[in-house]
Amino acid sequence: MEFESEKKFVEWSECITLKHPNVQCVAGILNARREEGQSLRGLDVGGGIGTFASHVCTLVPDSRITIIDKSALAREGFSKNPALNFIEGDFLTLDESQQFDFIIMKTVLHHFIGEGEQETRANQKAGLAKARRLLKPDGVLIVEENFYEDLFGRDLIGRLILFLTQPRLIEPLIRRLGANTAGEGVRFRSYSGWKALFAEAGFGIDNMHESAHWGKDFPLWQRLPLMCKRRFQAILTMSKAPIREAYPAAARSYRRVKHTIAAVAALSALAFVAYREAEA
Numbered sequence: 001m002e003f004e005s006e007k008k009f010v011e012w013s014e015c016i017t018l019k020h021p022n023v024q025c026v027a028g029i030l031n032a033r034r035e036e037g038q039s040l041r042g043l044d045v046g047g048g049i050g051t052f053a054s055h056v057c058t059l060v061p062d063s064r065i066t067i068i069d070k071s072a073l074a075r076e077g078f079s080k081n082p083a084l085n086f087i088e089g090d091f092l093t094l095d096e097s098q099q100f101d102f103i104i105m106k107t108v109l110h111h112f113i114g115e116g117e118q119e120t121r122a123n124q125k126a127g128l129a130k131a132r133r134l135l136k137p138d139g140v141l142i143v144e145e146n147f148y149e150d151l152f153g154r155d156l157i158g159r160l161i162l163f164l165t166q167p168r169l170i171e172p173l174i175r176r177l178g179a180n181t182a183g184e185g186v187r188f189r190s191y192s193g194w195k196a197l198f199a200e201a202g203f204g205i206d207n208m209h210e211s212a213h214w215g216k217d218f219p220l221w222q223r224l225p226l227m228c229k230r231r232f233q234a235i236l237t238m239s240k241a242p243i244r245e246a247y248p249a250a251a252r253s254y255r256r257v258k259h260t261i262a263a264v265a266a267l268s269a270l271a272f273v274a275y276r277e278a279e280a
């Protein structure tokens with residue numbers, strides 16, 4: 001199915017230049033790891049028409065990048081750079097016969113959407129687990145993502161954005177409010193939310209390069225209802241780490257029960273004080 005957002009993704013890609021800070025950042029990361037004369041093989045997941053990958057290949061000597069993207073528009077507008085090759089398809093079903101020195105996931109993980117919160121988390125984790133299998137043992141995963149920090153530090157904004165952007169019924173309204181993925185769904189996370197997911201998929205964060213600009217123009221009328229303390233975009237470099245077990249369900253339920261008891265106790269105390277005051 002062709003989504004409304006696909007045309008926008010192509011337009012955005014066309015605007016990426018060789019001098020773009022994110023191109024420079026990723027090329028810098030790869031050049032710092034590359035040994036003299038080494039040719040690096042990379043995979044760009046959701047790399048669209050290949051503009052970003054093409055610039056990276058220009059700046060990193062002897063590098064070649066395979067782009068996998070499920071969009072037919074990406075195939076139609078694909079870059080002519082011979083250092084690139086294109087696979088049209090869903091990354092989650094890509095065959096695993098090759099291994100790569102680096103994998104780029106540039107603003108794509110938040111598009112690995114399923115039906116609702118749980119399936120979406122499972123899809124994002126499956127994408128990361130697949131990237132782990134496709135990386136050489138000393139390979140690097142480079143992820144560019146958006147981070148939304150709420151006032152309570154509970155990764156609530158990403159959940160709310162998924163809840164609002166997924167239903168087809170309210171698509172026109174949500175699109176008018178500025179979401180280009182209205183009716184499709186996107187799932188961003190807070191820093192700790194992404195970090196936990198990476199750890200469960202077997203990745204540890206080595207470095208984070210925060211964008212100097214993105215997110216700073218978040219208007220108050222959008223920020224306030226989301227109770228957003230801060231949003232930012234960053235490029236993370238990650239290497240393989242032991243897979244960390246998800247926070248056990250039993251421990252999560254115990255925490256929930258504890259919080260509920262504390263809330264009920266606090267409300268009862270408040271009601272009791274109010275009752276005594278009224279009686280006096």
Ligand SMILES: C[S@@+](CC[C@H](N)C(=O)[O-])C[C@H]1O[C@@H](n2cnc3c(N)ncnc32)[C@H](O)[C@@H]1O
Pocket residue numbers: 009012013045046047048052068069070071074089090091092106107108111112
């Ligand atoms: C926001 S765009 C980013 C494009 C490019 N990485 C960039 O930053 O300019 C997300 C891209 O990921 C692709 N995509 C989303 N889910 C995918 C999947 N499961 N497999 C392959 N491509 C996917 C979309 O078609 C789209 O081109």
